[in-house]
Amino acid sequence: MKFFIDTANLAQIKEANDLGILDGVTTNPSLMAKEGIKGKEAILQHYKTICELVDGDISAEVVSTDFEGMVAEGKVLAAIHPNIVVKVPMIKEGIKAIKWFTDNGIRTNCTLIFSAGQAILAAKAGAAYVSPFIGRIDDSGWEGTELIAQLSNIFSIQGFKTEILAASIRNPNHIIKCAELGAHVCTCPLDSILGLLKHPLTDIGLAKFLEDAKKTA
Numbered sequence: 351m352k353f354f355i356d357t358a359n360l361a362q363i364k365e366a367n368d369l370g371i372l373d374g375v376t377t378n379p380s381l382m383a384k385e386g387i388k389g390k391e392a393i394l395q396h397y398k399t400i401c402e403l404v405d406g407d408i409s410a411e412v413v414s415t416d417f418e419g420m421v422a423e424g425k426v427l428a429a430i431h432p433n434i435v436v437k438v439p440m441i442k443e444g445i446k447a448i449k450w451f452t453d454n455g456i457r458t459n460c461t462l463i464f465s466a467g468q469a470i471l472a473a474k475a476g477a478a479y480v481s482p483f484i485g486r487i488d489d490s491g492w493e494g495t496e497l498i499a500q501l502s503n504i505f506s507i508q509g510f511k512t513e514i515l516a517a518s519i520r521n522p523n524h525i526i527k528c529a530e531l532g533a534h535v536c537t538c539p540l541d542s543i544l545g546l547l548k549h550p551l552t553d554i555g556l557a558k559f560l561e562d563a564k565k566t567a
Contacts, residue, residue: 352373352406352534353371353372353373353543354369354372354374354376354407354535354538355375355525355537356377356517356539356540357375357394357539358381358382358385358387358400359384362399363400363404366540367404372406374404374407374409375409376409376459376515377409377411377437378437379411385508394426394545397430397434398421400423401431404433405486407433407434408432408433409435409436410430410435411436411461412424412436412447413485414424415441416443417446418509420438420443421447422446424438424456435459435478436457436458436459437459438461439476440460440462440463440464444472445460445472448472448476449476451501452475457478457480458477458478459477460472460475460479460480461517462481463480464516466501469482469504470504472512473505473510478512478513478535479514479535480501480513480514481515482494482497482498482514482517483517484517485517485524488520494518495527498532498533498549500531506532513534513535514548515534516535519536519538519542520542521542521547524542525538525546526546528563
């Protein structure tokens with residue numbers, strides 16, 4: 351399973367990349383706003399900087415909701431760097447845009463997926479990735495990881511090449527569960543990635559080893 355970090359914060363991206371396990375980055379308008387990135391040129395430059403930091407797919411999201419607007423924005427985003435994947439919302443016009451991008455050699459990530467039906471449409475249109483938001487599904491009272499299992503089964507049966515990108519990851523257990531259920535990618539905050547490092551028995555064991563090492567000095 352590939353690891354993407356879900357942020358526009360350059361320091362966090364660099365920290366995750368320095369671990370040696372980072373495969374890509376996902377962003378969205380909310381994450382850009384959180385970093386205080388404003389204006390078209392500043393946003394495009396920020397994407398370029400991220401592409402220079404990480405050798406992997408970088409999802410850059412359109413903000414238009416009409417076909418023509420998404421295509422126009424997507425062209426500009428895709429021109430930034432070969433690793434850019436245009437992020438498109440799961441709406442009717444978005445499916446049309448994904449098909450256009452696919453036919454014109456531009457890879458896409460269909461975002462805001464909450465059902466198998468939505469994911470099937472995006473895969474049929476040729477999306478490189480579909481992003482089911484498992485944390486938000488949990489918030490609605492359902493089990494978000496069940497959608498990952500369902501999509502993994504459907505995509506395997508149907509032979510879809512689209513990758514399942516588990517999004518809205520809230521904790522390290524989400525990552526483990528998504529890996530177990532067949533997600534191709536997970537995108538998550540740095541805290542969730544670093545959380546995989548932690549176990550109390552590791553801390554206890556290391557403390558014991560260091561204590562014993564002093565006796566051999």
